[in-house]
Amino acid sequence: MTGSTRAVVLLSGGLDSATTLALARARGRTVVAVTFAYGQRHDLELRCARAQARAQGVARHHVIDLFTFGSIVAPATSLLRASPHSVPREDPTGGIPNTYVPARNTLFLAYGLAVAEAASATEIWIGANAVDYSGYPDCRPDFLEAFERVANLGTKAGRAAPDGRGIRIEAPLLTQTKAQIVALGLELGVDFAQTFSCYDPVGDDPPVACGVCPSCRIRLAGFARARHPDPLPYASRPGNTSNTS
Amino acid sequence: MTGSTRAVVLLSGGLDSATTLALARARGRTVVAVTFAYGQRHDLELRCARAQARAQGVARHHVIDLFTFGSIVAPATSLLRASPHSVPREDPTGGIPNTYVPARNTLFLAYGLAVAEAASATEIWIGANAVDYSGYPDCRPDFLEAFERVANLGTKAGRAAPDGRGIRIEAPLLTQTKAQIVALGLELGVDFAQTFSCYDPVGDDPPVACGVCPSCRIRLAGFARARHPDPLPYASRPGNTSNTS
Numbered sequence: 160m161t162g163s164t165r166a167v168v169l170l171s172g173g174l175d176s177a178t179t180l181a182l183a184r185a186r187g188r189t190v191v192a193v194t195f196a197y198g199q200r201h202d203l204e205l206r207c208a209r210a211q212a213r214a215q216g217v218a219r220h221h222v223i224d225l226f227t228f229g230s231i232v233a234p235a236t237s238l239l240r241a242s243p244h245s246v247p248r249e250d251p252t253g254g255i256p257n258t259y260v261p262a263r264n265t266l267f268l269a270y271g272l273a274v275a276e277a278a279s280a281t282e283i284w285i286g287a288n289a290v291d292y293s294g295y296p297d298c299r300p301d302f303l304e305a306f307e308r309v310a311n312l313g314t315k316a317g318r319a320a321p322d323g324r325g326i327r328i329e330a331p332l333l334t335q336t337k338a339q340i341v342a343l344g345l346e347l348g349v350d351f352a353q354t355f356s357c358y359d360p361v362g363d364d365p366p367v368a369c370g371v372c373p374s375c376r377i378r379l380a381g382f383a384r385a386r387h388p389d390p391l392p393y394a395s396r397p398g399n400t401s402n403t404s
Numbered sequence: 405m406t407g408s409t410r411a412v413v414l415l416s417g418g419l420d421s422a423t424t425l426a427l428a429r430a431r432g433r434t435v436v437a438v439t440f441a442y443g444q445r446h447d448l449e450l451r452c453a454r455a456q457a458r459a460q461g462v463a464r465h466h467v468i469d470l471f472t473f474g475s476i477v478a479p480a481t482s483l484l485r486a487s488p489h490s491v492p493r494e495d496p497t498g499g500i501p502n503t504y505v506p507a508r509n510t511l512f513l514a515y516g517l518a519v520a521e522a523a524s525a526t527e528i529w530i531g532a533n534a535v536d537y538s539g540y541p542d543c544r545p546d547f548l549e550a551f552e553r554v555a556n557l558g559t560k561a562g563r564a565a566p567d568g569r570g571i572r573i574e575a576p577l578l579t580q581t582k583a584q585i586v587a588l589g590l591e592l593g594v595d596f597a598q599t600f601s602c603y604d605p606v607g608d609d610p611p612v613a614c615g616v617c618p619s620c621r622i623r624l625a626g627f628a629r630a631r632h633p634d635p636l637p638y639a640s641r642p643g644n645t646s647n648t649s
Contacts, residue, residue, distance in 0.1 A: 223472045228518060231466060235522040255560050261521035262514060265558045269507060269514035273473060276506035277480040297558040305557050308550045313510045313542040315500050 165189045165280035166329070167271045168217070172207035174354045174378060175286035175332055178340050180215050181347035182331050183284050190217040191278050193271055197225035203355045203366055210353040219278070223270055236260045255294045256373070258358060264297035265306070268328070272310050275326060281316070284329045290336050291377045303328050337381025345387060352390040361394040370395045410434045410525035411574070412516045413462070417452030419599045419623060420531035420577055423589035425460050427576050428529050430592055435462040436523050438516055442470035448600045448611055455598040464523070468515055481505045500539045501618070503603060509542035513551050513573070520571060521559050528555070529574045535581050536622045548573050582626025590632060597635040606639040615640045 166188040168180045183190055194208040205222065212220040236259060264287065271283040287298040296302060310326040311317030317325040332340055344351060356378045360366035368375050370393035379396060382389040411433040413425045428435055439453040450467065457465040481504060509532065516528040532543040541547060555571040556562030562570040577585055589596060601623045605611035613620050615638035624641060627634040 221472070221476060223476075224469070227466070227468045228515065231468075232518050232522045255563075259560060262518035262555075262559055265554060266511075266514040266518055269511040270473065273477050273507035273511055277477045296560060296563045299557070302554065302557040305550065305553045309510060309547065309554050310507075312544070312547040312550050314507055315504055315541060318500075318541045 163187050163189045164282065165191065165218075165275075165278060166282040166284050167191050167193055167275040167278070167280045168284040169267050169271055169286065170194050170208045170211060170220075171286070172204035172211065172354060173286070173356050174337075174344065174351060174381075175288055175340055177207070177211045177215075177349050177351070177354045178344035178347065179284050179286040179332060180211060180217070181344060181349045183282075183329075184215050184217075185347055188282065188284075190215075191274060191280055192217040192220040193267075193274050194220065194222045195225050195267060195270070196222060197229040203360065207353050207355045210350075214350060214353065221274060225266070228266065232261045255296065258373070259295060262297070264295075264302070268306050268310075272314065272326065276314050276316050279316075281325060282327045282329050283310070284331070286332050287330045288332050288337075288340070289334060298333075300330075300333060303330050303333070336384075337377050338384035341381045341385040341387060345385070355391070367392050367394045369393070371397060408432050408434045409527065410436065410463075410520075410523060411527040411529050412436050412438055412520040412523070412525050413529040414512050414516055414531070415439050415453045415456060415465075416531070417449035417456065417599060418531070418601050419582075419589065419596060419626075420533055420585060422452070422456045422460075422594050422596070422599045423585050423592065424529050424531040424577060425456060425462070426589060426592035426594045428527075428574075429460050429462075433527065433529075435460075436519060436525055437462040437465040438512075438519050439465065439467045440470050440512060440515070441467055442474040448605065452598050452600045455595075459595060459598065466519060470511070473511065477506045500541065503618070504540060507542070509540075509547070510551070513555075517555050517559065517571065521561050524561075526561070526570060527572045527574050529576070531577050532575045533577050533582075533585070534579060543578075545575075545578060548575050548578070581629075582622050583629035586626045586630040586632060590630070600636070612637050612639045614638070616642060 166183050168183050168190050170176045170180055170192040180190065180192065192212045194205065196205055268283060275283055287303065289298050307328040311323050314326060319325055356374045357368035358372040358374050359369045361369050368391050376397060379389060411428050413428050413435050415421045415425055415437040425435065437457045439450065441450055513528060520528055532548065534543050552573040556568050559571060564570055601619045602613035603617040603619050604614045606614050613636050621642060624634060
């Protein structure tokens, strides 16, 4: 790796993390990407994460197996349950969505921190967004600030920094709307055909985004507002996508 | 599980975590124990963790596979390197020991938090100790307090609690000496023959504690000061164990 600032980027294969990675690269970071496999119902996200890592020239890409985690928390989240169509088809209402996965971002950031310290990286970039899914407790600014404190108190690298910020949590999309994220990604050259956001894909060979789960609706509305076509195929599309977020 | 307070206990198979578990049980907690397998050089600790979980009547025991984590952080810690005898044979000097594993307790607590939330447990007990290994950044009170804040901001259960402490991190041994921990464990009936603390065991069938690594020295000195024989066999013992901590 070069002498530039090293950053760990949490890369899910979704639109937000692909854009976050592009931003880290545009700002000159040498990137170690980290992707988690935890029993999502399909491996499309994983394939997209690999494609993004390759296309965006990361220095390393770790795929971390969290299947035990997935099996332990599955009863507590609709995202990981075996039965299809248990994902809500309505838009989030402002409460904590039932797609919430217990302690997910805490665990992802903890892994990111371990990888960062082992690779002498000083930043952890995460595509957390507090606008579209304001209900997730672990996507809010106060949580991310608290985790940065943990990162600096709990590591050798953090304790060694005189200003107490040897490790920084970077969440550049935190207050962006989906339309702004789409526009930013396009500007940075992200290939959105190689991203996947659907909670409940249809079919198997290959699966196609459903077009109606909350994640698809928010994505489609974001592209509509950014006045750009979403390159992904969809099984169906809501009648008026611009009305749904 | 019963209506008593539910607690996750991080159980390594060492002396401290076995005593922590005994304390949680003595205080009436219904316990979900969590043990991590991350490429330690031997599985004796794991066998001890299982024995403790069984003997102490935990409601559930999850063993979580962290081998990917182990392989990623191995170059950064002597504890996980393949070559034998790379573990320091001297006592800790007050700096951060080279047995430090990047972000270990952050990751362990993050898993504990996920398990806790999925099991509706409100406490996470950890045998962290700031006396014997004062060099570890992730065994200090300020780190544990910061993690409790993360736990409460980053989870549904934590956000729901009116006092901001829906999840508590309990580290009852934090300021105890090893002799005090030994005495407490004996009082609570912990079978210390089923604990293992050595960094660098000797032989294979079965491996025996070396008696000279920092962890063995501190343990032996603790038993000596508690005026109780350590039931473990050792390959060798320092001339004067009471002088080493």
